[in-house]
Amino acid sequence: MTVNALMPREAVPALNVALTTGGEFDLTKSDAENFTLVVFYRGLHCPICAMYLAELERLAADYAERGVNIIAVSSDEEDRANDMAEKIKANDVKVGYGLSLKNAREWGLYISTSRGMTSIGIEEPALFSEPGVFLVKPDGTLFYGSTQTMPFARPPFKDLLGAIDFSLANDYPARGEYAGEV
Helix, strand or coil: CCCCCCCCCCCCCCCCEEECCCEEEEECCCCCCEEEEEEEEECCCHHHHHHHHHHHHHHHHHHHHCCEEEEECCCHHHHHHHHHHHHHCCCCCEECCCHHHHHHHHHHCCEEEEEEEEECCCCCCEEEEEEEEEEEEECCEEEEEECCCCCCCCCCCCCCHHHHHHHHHHHCCCCCCCCCCC
């Protein structure tokens, strides 16, 4: 099986997941003024994910000021997603769960197999997706995307705020859109 690479300026795959606060998140119904920030995380077993998402929660108001809605998503089941939401003190970051691995692949995410118990004493799921960060425009097209094979060295959310500011101020287009012969 090959990994799918999303193309800037093209429609992103569907994303419809349950939320820890109840109800569902459907990307096609996002009312974001400028972008929806979709953050795929590995799951409750990942201590780096918890630190990363806690930082996002601290910056959530800054994203909201820029017309950006936020969703953090994993393939965890409801109980583990609730534990993560509690751990990061999610208030402004919506936490979605139940992402199918098929849907994760459609988003171009890498899939890992369990290595057992993690350093924080939580069992990894048999299969789970690795991280990805995406900015999706209100028309459902990809503006920015980053996928990783490891939990380390993710795009800093503070830096992403600066990139959003620059992009909005300069009407900067999504880049990497060329798919022709090279």
